[in-house]
Amino acid sequence: MITEKLKEKKATKQGMLSNVMRQFNNASDKIQLNSNIRKILEITNNELVVHFPVKMDNGEVAVFTGYRVQHNNALGPYKGGLRYHPTVDIDAARALAMWMTWKTALAGLPYGGAKGGIQIDPKKYSTAELERITRRFTYALGDNIGPELDIPAPDVNTNPQTMAWILDTYMSTKSPNERSTNLHVVTGKPIGAGGSEGRDRATGYGVFLCIKFWAEQNEVSLRDKKFIVQGFGNVGYWAAYFLESEGAKMIGVQDASGTLYNNNGISVGSLAAYQNATGALSGYTNAEAIPGNDFFGLDCDICIPAALGNQITEHNAGDIKAKVIAEGANGPTDVPAEAMLLERGITIIPDILCNSGGVIGSYYEWLQNRNGEIWTLEEVMEKLEKKLRTSFEKINKVVGERKVDARTAAFIIAIERLEQAYLQRGIFP
Template sequence: MLVDSPAHDQPAPSLYDIAVEQFNTAADVIGLDDDMRRILSVCKRELAVNFPVEMDDGTVQVFTGYRVQHSIAPGPSKGGIRYHPDVTLDEVKALAMWMTWKCAVVGLPYGGAKGGVRVNPKVLSQNELQNLTRRYTTEISMLLGPHSDIPAPDVNTNPQVMAWILDTYSMHHGGVAVPAVVTGKPLLLGGSAGRLEATGRGCVFAIEQACRTYDIDLPSQRVVVQGFGNVGSTVAQILHSIGCRVIGVSDSHGGIYNPNGLDIPSVLAYKRQMQTIVDFPEAENVTNEELLELDCDILVPAALEEQITEENAPRIKARLIAEAANGPTTPDADRILYDRGIIVLPDIYANAGGVTVSYFEWVQALQSFSWTEDEVNSRLQRIMIESFMAIHEAAEQYHVPLRTAALVRAIQRVAEFTRVRGIYP
């Protein structure tokens, strides 16, 4: 006799399923019509490439990469490229959709894109990494361009990788440098002052404005940061410098905890020497799972997706969560956190500092005119403050969590672009 499979045997929703669920939740709030839902709930272009790379030992390996554009209605598509062994098309599609909303929520003239290669870059030599980057860039080059699709760094990519992409694209277009084709590149090649710290700094600006709005005394707060890469370490450094007690941080190897507070400059120095923060002498080791549940006031997930789930959300003790990573909270966890009164600054707002300063970098490259770091940070702060106030106003108006409010504002903006432009032909 056939019986229905139990619910727990059903496959877990993919990251893209989660992105679409979030979209539909916000679309319901504003009564978005079915035609616009059909347009915005799918990605415009999805490119998958399988390409050979010659390794240092003379062998050839074949890698799989993706570049996805969710929307180009507001302008060129914008989004990072990640190198990670777990990259999938569904993940890249979800991240591309989130990039559309992220750009829209802070008012940038971009649609969303994302790219990725399924590879562990930590086992590649610098020469192999360059070969892979240049070949991947060539494979997706039909989409790239300063007025069509503009990559940036993401997980396991950096300014050097952007320099190789810039050079490869430029060599396909006569050899003269085209600095506006990527952002997050070295200053020498037209990068922007403040870009490296922009995502973390923007997250801190978001936290500061949320604390002002909700009457939270920020310098007295205990902070936990999951992820100690570029973004997480920047958040930890800045919050430590303004007086917050950063009691826990983690990297891919594990976490450390000191209830009296960690000396973040010393932790950074230790990581530079040891390549991990684990076993830092002035703290006890904890797992990444334990770190999320530490007794703290502010939690900053700055690692990978789906870290706060239905399972651990009831045990989260923070009053405020600022999502410096993309997609760290599942929809089921979102509902639990909201019911518990925990404030969640959603990823499409809280980590939008990176793409905002990428926009500044793009503008500077198009104009061949650079701004000072003070100018960059001041403009970033203004945008993060104004965006938070608009999101908070929407949350009050519709009686919804901040994530839904941010999505409402973003979807309304992109839907209006799409509606006014119309359908060709």
């Protein structure tokens, strides 16, 4: 039994890297990507693995492993989140870093792609321990991150407080006259520590906007549409919040603690208040607890996977009844499942578009820090919507011109932008 679980875990890890490579190769074949540039883009630039000791609350020392993979910086500094999760390893970081490269290129940002994190379950540590772990990890990364080199951001199980610890630690290693110029070493910071209005909701709002654009394109109203959300963290909550504000109903929600269902609708605000009080969804009384395997088969219009990668597979893709899947997570749908869904006429709004609101919001925070500006929430949201609509329309244009699916179209736009940069600049030496 243990051996089988290990095999399954290993297959999942390899699957994310395999998925992104298959997506990349598929799009590259469609555009006959320059073979020399293809060699560059299919590998990472730098991979950092650090082992570091931290003193626990009981006085014992524990050694942790952290990762930072920098995939490509042809368009600008590396950009990508740091996650704290047991599944973090070098292959997961490679896959996620590649997706970040395509995401920033698609959005037209002056960034490359990176990703990383620490292989831990943060629920097992106190706040004081997490602070020491974060600060020691930052110190171990050293000058491999920087405001013009590699800019981390929050991801799974990390938040504005995590970024504030990283910022403070990084700035403490600099001379006094350098500290004021390093505020943008991380994004997703608390407002008081140089964060931006709207960054907290940017990813989830972007997911909502992509669903809204899809509805407009298909001339349907979101009112009374039923949706389900996997993962009720920052992304899932805000996507659900904005959909509910348009009159849609959340009928199903799932996290690591359990799966809830109520065909009459689950109040987003009420569930969020319960989760904040208890730390989990399980036990919420205004919905029925159902088996986790039944989640993706719920009868709904919109499905939002906003948890981890490889959640929709060939084993459950046939159960999905939604008309549209909005990928709030990175790589939630594997390649065989996507083929099955597209054959059934189900629309997939690809992750590198759908959840790109986060990195766009991060870019706006980075710009404000860099330029000494402070924007209002309305300014940030307006700019975010404009940029996402531009990307959505570009993808639709390529879908029509090249007769490809939306994910392939998104990859084509991203890869062609990188190809152009390399062709114009040349390869050193």
